[in-house]
Structure formats: C-alpha cells, structure tokens
Amino acid sequence: MAKLLEHNDKGIYCEVADVYIDPWKAVKKAFITHAHADHARPGSSEYVCVDASKNIIKHRLSTQNVSSIPFGETLSVNGVKFSFHPAGHIIGSAQIRVEYKGEVWVVSGDYKTEKDHLSGEFAPLKCNTFITECTFGLPVFNWRPQAEIFSDINEWWAKNYADKKISFVSAYSLGKAQRVISGLDASIGKIYCHAAVENINEIVRDSGFNIQKTFRLDPDVPRKELEGAMIVAPPGFMNSNFISKLKNVDLASASGWMNLRGARRRRSVDRGFVLSDHADWTGLLDTINATEAEKILVTHGYVNVFSKYLQEQGYDASILETEYEGDEVELESTADESV
Amino acid sequence: MKAFSKLFQKIEQTTSTNAKVKALVEFFEEAPDPDKIWAIALFTHRRPKRTVSTTFLRLWAAELANIPDWLFENSYHIVGDLAETIALVLPVNKVSVDKPLAQWITEIAALKNEPEEVKKEYIIEAWNALDKNQRFLFNKLITGGFRVGISQRLITKALSKYLEVDDSKIAHRLMGDWSPFDISFQDLMVSEDFKDNISRPYPFYLAYSVEKELEDLHPVEEWSAEWKWDGIRGQFIYRENEVFIWSRGEELVTDRFPELHTIPNGLEYDFVIDGEILAFYEGQPMNFQHLQKRIGRKSVGKKLIKDVPVVFMVYDLIEYKGEDIRQLPLKERRSLLNQLVKESNSENLILSEQVEFTEWSELRALIEEARARKTEGFMLKNLHSPYRDGRKKGDWWKWKVDPFTIDAVMIYAQRGHGRRANLFTDFTFALWDGDRLVTFAKAYSGLTDVEFQELSRFVRKNTIERFGPVHSVKADLVFELAFEGIQESKRHKSGIALRFPRILRWRKDKKASEANTLADIKTLLD
Ligand SMILES: [Zn+2]
Ligand SMILES: [Zn+2]
Numbered sequence: 001m002a003k004l005l006e007h008n009d010k011g012i013y014c015e016v017a018d019v020y021i022d023p024w025k026a027v028k029k030a031f032i033t034h035a036h037a038d039h040a041r042p043g044s045s046e047y048v049c050v051d052a053s054k055n056i057i058k059h060r061l062s063t064q065n066v067s068s069i070p071f072g073e074t075l076s077v078n079g080v081k082f083s084f085h086p087a088g089h090i091i092g093s094a095q096i097r098v099e100y101k102g103e104v105w106v107v108s109g110d111y112k113t114e115k116d117h118l119s120g121e122f123a124p125l126k127c128n129t130f131i132t133e134c135t136f137g138l139p140v141f142n143w144r145p146q147a148e149i150f151s152d153i154n155e156w157w158a159k160n161y162a163d164k165k166i167s168f169v170s171a172y173s174l175g176k177a178q179r180v181i182s183g184l185d186a187s188i189g190k191i192y193c194h195a196a197v198e199n200i201n202e203i204v205r206d207s208g209f210n211i212q213k214t215f216r217l218d219p220d221v222p223r224k225e226l227e228g229a230m231i232v233a234p235p236g237f238m239n240s241n242f243i244s245k246l247k248n249v250d251l252a253s254a255s256g257w258m259n260l261r262g263a264r265r266r267r268s269v270d271r272g273f274v275l276s277d278h279a280d281w282t283g284l285l286d287t288i289n290a291t292e293a294e295k296i297l298v299t300h301g302y303v304n305v306f307s308k309y310l311q312e313q314g315y316d317a318s319i320l321e322t323e324y325e326g327d328e329v330e331l332e333s334t335a336d337e338s339v
Numbered sequence: 340m341k342a343f344s345k346l347f348q349k350i351e352q353t354t355s356t357n358a359k360v361k362a363l364v365e366f367f368e369e370a371p372d373p374d375k376i377w378a379i380a381l382f383t384h385r386r387p388k389r390t391v392s393t394t395f396l397r398l399w400a401a402e403l404a405n406i407p408d409w410l411f412e413n414s415y416h417i418v419g420d421l422a423e424t425i426a427l428v429l430p431v432n433k434v435s436v437d438k439p440l441a442q443w444i445t446e447i448a449a450l451k452n453e454p455e456e457v458k459k460e461y462i463i464e465a466w467n468a469l470d471k472n473q474r475f476l477f478n479k480l481i482t483g484g485f486r487v488g489i490s491q492r493l494i495t496k497a498l499s500k501y502l503e504v505d506d507s508k509i510a511h512r513l514m515g516d517w518s519p520f521d522i523s524f525q526d527l528m529v530s531e532d533f534k535d536n537i538s539r540p541y542p543f544y545l546a547y548s549v550e551k552e553l554e555d556l557h558p559v560e561e562w563s564a565e566w567k568w569d570g571i572r573g574q575f576i577y578r579e580n581e582v583f584i585w586s587r588g589e590e591l592v593t594d595r596f597p598e599l600h601t602i603p604n605g606l607e608y609d610f611v612i613d614g615e616i617l618a619f620y621e622g623q624p625m626n627f628q629h630l631q632k633r634i635g636r637k638s639v640g641k642k643l644i645k646d647v648p649v650v651f652m653v654y655d656l657i658e659y660k661g662e663d664i665r666q667l668p669l670k671e672r673r674s675l676l677n678q679l680v681k682e683s684n685s686e687n688l689i690l691s692e693q694v695e696f697t698e699w700s701e702l703r704a705l706i707e708e709a710r711a712r713k714t715e716g717f718m719l720k721n722l723h724s725p726y727r728d729g730r731k732k733g734d735w736w737k738w739k740v741d742p743f744t745i746d747a748v749m750i751y752a753q754r755g756h757g758r759r760a761n762l763f764t765d766f767t768f769a770l771w772d773g774d775r776l777v778t779f780a781k782a783y784s785g786l787t788d789v790e791f792q793e794l795s796r797f798v799r800k801n802t803i804e805r806f807g808p809v810h811s812v813k814a815d816l817v818f819e820l821a822f823e824g825i826q827e828s829k830r831h832k833s834g835i836a837l838r839f840p841r842i843l844r845w846r847k848d849k850k851a852s853e854a855n856t857l858a859d860i861k862t863l864l865d
Contacts, residue, residue: 138410138413138414138417139404139406139410139411139414139427139428140414140417140418140424140427140428141427142427142431250353251354259427260418260423261351261420261423262418262419262420264351268354269354270352270353270354270355271352302413302417305410305413305414308409309406309407309410312407
C-alpha cells in the first residue's frame, strides 16, 4: 500500500487527497504550515492554511487564492481528514495532522515548545508517523527561558539609552520581529521598525493580534530622534547604508544561532541574543517522545546526526530529503536591503 | 573567575575598541596582581602547559551530558571549538563557586602527575560548579587558544592607560619569553630594572600592503626599496655574549639555526637586528619549501644544515651598543647597520641591499623580476621613519607581486560550521592529467554569500557520493584560484603543493574541459 504521505520532487504529497504540504514547486492544492519562505512558496493554484495565517500568506505570496479554517477544525478531502494545530513557531504557524482510515500522520512544520504571547501554544499530537523539523537538533542547543533573554535585551537597551546610543536588533521580519517587539519594555524608549517588519505588524494587528505601538522607520527621520531608540529590522538591513552611516549604534541579533560564538562573530554584532523560534534539543526529544509515533521522519537541519541519534534511542527514524536551503535568517539576509 | 568571565563577556559583546579597552582597565583596577598577569598572559597567547588530555575531556563531557561519544564529536565538528562544545552540552550547573583565575590555573597545573581518576573528579566538580561562560573559560585554561577579539595592541593600550606608561614601553615589556609562573605582575610591568631579561626582543614593526598609487609616496628621494625576501622574519639578539633568535611569531628559535650563532664574529658590543632567516645556497636564496624543512625540527642534523644552509638577511638595526635606537631615522640606523655588517664580516650575515631608483616607474619594471629573484616583491620604507611597533600605516609598505592563478575544477565540497552547516564552504579542486582529474588544492573564502548559496545548491543537486561531511561532486564548475607559490610534494597525488591557495572567482564562462592541466601548473615549478 502506498504511504499516506509521500515525498516527491514537488514536496510532501498526499496522493489520496491530491494535496501537497509546504510544496517547493507550484501545485494544484497546497496546505501550508506557516508563511515563511521555505514553507510557503508562490505559484500554486490554491492554498489552505489556518485562519491566523491567512492574511500573512496573502501578503507574502501576493495571491487571493487562500482559504482557511480555525485551529482544531477538520477539513475532509476525498476522505482524508486534515486539521491545523498550533506549532508555537510564529503567528499562525501550524502542525498539520492528516488522518485516513485510522492512520495518523503529523507534519510539524517549524515548531517551538516554549509558549509566547503570539504563536499559540504548542502541544504534541499523538500519531503513527511524525515528520519533524530539527533545525537545532544537536545537544549544544539548549535555550534559556525567554523571560531571561528579554530582560537581557531590555537591560542592554536601557544602557544604550543612557549612553544616547541607538539599539539595533536584527530579526527576520515575520515572526521573530513581532516576538522581539512583544518582549520590549516600551517605557525605555521609542520602537522603530523597518518597513518590511512594519508591514507585517500592520497585517498582524489587523488580524486581531495585540502588538504594541511601533513607528515606521522613515529613511529621512532626523538622526537625533533615533538617539536612545530601538530599531527592529531584518538581518539584511544591518549592512545597509542607513545603518553603516550611523555612528552611535549598537548592533544585536536575536536568533538561536547566537548560541554559538562563531555565529556571533561572523555576523559581527555587538550582542547576540539567543532567542529562537524553534524547539531546542530537549524540546525536540520530548516532543518526539510525546507523539508516541512509530515512525519518525526528520527534515530541516542536522538530519543525519539527529536521525542517527533517534535510531540509537530505538526509534524507527529516517531522513526526509527536502530542498531546504537554510533557516529564515539566511533566506532574508539577502533581501530587505533598503528601508 | 567571575570577574574574568565578566571581562571576557564585555569584550565579546562589543566591537568597539574603546569599550574593550575600558573593560580591560576596569578589570585591572579590581583584580589581584596574579589574576592580572594571568589575564595578560592568556590574551597574549601564553598558556600553561596542558595537564589533562583533550581526549579525556571529550569522553567525560559526553558522559556527563549523557550523550554518545559520536554525537559529542559531531557536535564538536559543527561548533568548531572544543571548550565551547563542552560548555554547551553540559547540564546547567546547580551549585556555583568563585575562585580567583590564578588559583584555577595553579590547581589545573597541579594535576599534571595525578592519576586519571583524580583529574576526572576535579574536572567534573569544576564543571558542575561553573556557569556556561565560566565553564567555557575554564576549558580554555586547559585546552588553550583564547581567540578573542583582543590584539596585542589593544592589551598594550589598556595597560598603558591603567599604568599611565607610554604604550611602546608596555609593548616592549610584553615581548619575549615570560610566564606568570616565574614572574610577578610588578616585575613584568612596573619594576624599574627590567633589563634583567637579556633575551627580551622588541616588538616587530609590520607593514601594510601598499594601497595608494606609488606616486603618492613622495618625494621619491625619501623612500628606500628593498626586496621582500621569502623566509622567516626574525630578530637576532646579541647581549652579554649570548645569542637569541626570535621568529615573528614570538617563538625562540635560537637552537634551530646554529650556523647563525657565529654572526657576532668577535664583535664586542651588544646589538639587536631585524631581518629574514633565509635558506641560502651558494650565494642564492632557495625556495621557501626548503626552509620549511628546518622550521619543523627542534634539533637539526648536520646533513640538513649542509643541504639547507641559512643566512640572516638583515634589514634594520634596533639596538646598538646596548642602546635602543628605534627612534633614530631609518637612514641613520642603516648607516650604523652597514658598519656593523662590515665589522662582523660573517658570511652568514648579509645586508638586504637597498635597490637604487630615482623614479617609481623603474621599480614597476623591476618588480617583474621579483619571482626570478626568489622574492615576494618590495618593501618600501621612508628614510626618516623610526622603527615603530606593531602594524602601523604610513612609513613602511609592502608591495607584493601579483599572485599566480590557475583555472581548476571543483570536485569535492565540505559543509561549513555553525550556522553555515547548511552551506558548503570548503572545496577541493582538481586539474586535468590526460582525461583524469587530479586533486591538487583545497581552498575556501573568496566568494560572496550569494555565490556560496548558489554553489551549495549546485552541490546538493550534483552530489555523487557522501563521505561524512564531504561530498564528491559532478565535475562541472571551474574556479580561478590564486596562490603565492608552488613546490613539489610527495604527499600529494598531484605531486605539488601550493602556498596560500584561495578562490579568486567563479569562472562561469568556462566549461570543466577548459580548466588547466597538471602540466600547465608544473611549468611554474623550477
Ligand atoms: Zn519557519
Ligand atoms: Zn522552516
């Protein structure tokens, strides 16, 4: 019997329903876990996602052919039951559960186990086969609680404010940026956002999420006004003329990769805040265990190492090859160069 | 260690030189003297001898982290730093202790002859009592290699500020062979008579590559040009009838070059000269590869000395008759040097001649001969310049000949470290030998991020076989490589080895069949 979900040259495919999940090529019907560029690619005829993701996907893919359902609700396609469940990764990120004749598969998309205010609370789903990401699937990645990271960020900002310096945090524009903003203590100063970030902020606010007041970063803003302020912008903007011409700016990056000294140094930022939207080593292992899945397929990240470890732990684990090309930061680092 | 760890973090958390200096000064103001001198030693790459093998550290860390050894090794490969990998995989510490930096170092040194169990117990107890940052530093105390964004110049600046002493004096005191186990902070940095250490070298004056038009260096009469010899930059010290030879890497190499010991040749005064240790046979410099045979060995046999004799090609005089003459203009130093070379009359001391020229265009013509003369180009020096310390712009410039280049086919690719683990960053290149491709060089760097991503996509789609992190790749892409020199090598299949190979550009205009051949590159051998 053919597998319920199969991987082919276009993506993860469900033959019975003729549906793809996060396809990397244009298809007829695409179910999307979340709006990041490595999961939501343009060109497909029809997109299905969770309500919270709808407007963002429309914006990012410049398409109107997006339908959505609420978290937890079931959509049947030719007898296959699809449902979306919070993945805790970014606003509107979902795991996709696929059930057919009693067999359950779950595609995790990207997920984070620690709860934040925006992304919905992740919970592992019982299934037969679990397709899991493993971006940070190495024992060197263990996150400190986000409250500690936010207090580091605010402490840093407050010190820069006192020194009349601008604080600059690079964060990819969808997800990380909103999460950073939600953790900022606005009593310290004004928060400016790069246009790419502010556009997303507006969409997200319109969809009913509460994101605190931010100001659109206008290239003509008097530099004096930026003193003591916070700028949140995508990584690519760090090398822009606008930033390199500023004298009194302290650069930081917020990402799980900042856990590694080498990554901090390569980015040549002053501060690296270890704030990730992905599960850490323990988060991945606990989740996999909680799904009680008989079969684990790993994708996105250190797939060789991670699957080998799972096999040693007694799981039936293997690699699901994708055309994955890097994490969100990498994908954005070449775009968004201007205000 | 908390104070030291705080200092380390402050330094890491800023790219501003001033902020780093400030953090260092604050540390010096608070720290006890033994911690001060150890901090200086560590930041200037003087580390205590290793007393615990890294093999054990890896095993114990994996055990404590409850992960298999292979997973630890894989993590290490990706992180790229052993001390950091250990610090990251261990569980969060439940207790915490704070001991001064110097005490940790003394305790670690005392482990030297202890049995394995004692070492293990000590290390694990320490790991369990230190936070992630302190653990990293503790591991570095054992494994060495504090690669932190602190240059010798920065530490010099901070000490000069803290002690209110001129930085060139500080730089000089930091030179040479000293260990916090034998000398106190006061004796090293503060005491009046520090001449007691007769082996102490001066900081080398290093030049930047010339960046402007030569014509901007004017008037031309104020400039001297010397060939840039391709050996090992060294400092030759003769004090109180004793010889000391330092390499630029601040390594004492006196014993490796016994034939240079005769250089003083009866001179009755102390002196320090700056020059190049050069393999030299029957009046001609030899290729650098020959000298390499002598660098590798601590003790040299008679045969090696006979096959690869060395001379000291002298550039400059920095101490004369016991006096530091670095402030004299180059012109005057050179005339004293001329006299010294004559008086010594040693056949192993050769004056690096100043090339005569009256217009820059003459040098432009002459540099074409650089390779034939076994040199790397010219050194241009202002005749009024003092002998400065460290790398300073303005008075001295190096002017290197263009590198060799060759078009080669990429056939192996290896993944990068850390967040570049999804990209391929290290490549192996091959040249044609008949209808076969023979690998001859490894190179990275030289491509833009966008090119790396494009190349990684190619590798992923065109992988033939995997060997761990290495992929063999369809022979399709051609790159222009640059390199500084070429030598014969028995260790390599191709029979050659390159000096400083690097990727110059991606030749998208060329097909693999149009790459160069092994025979092409071998014509560069002589
Ligand atoms: Zn994502
Ligand atoms: Zn992703």
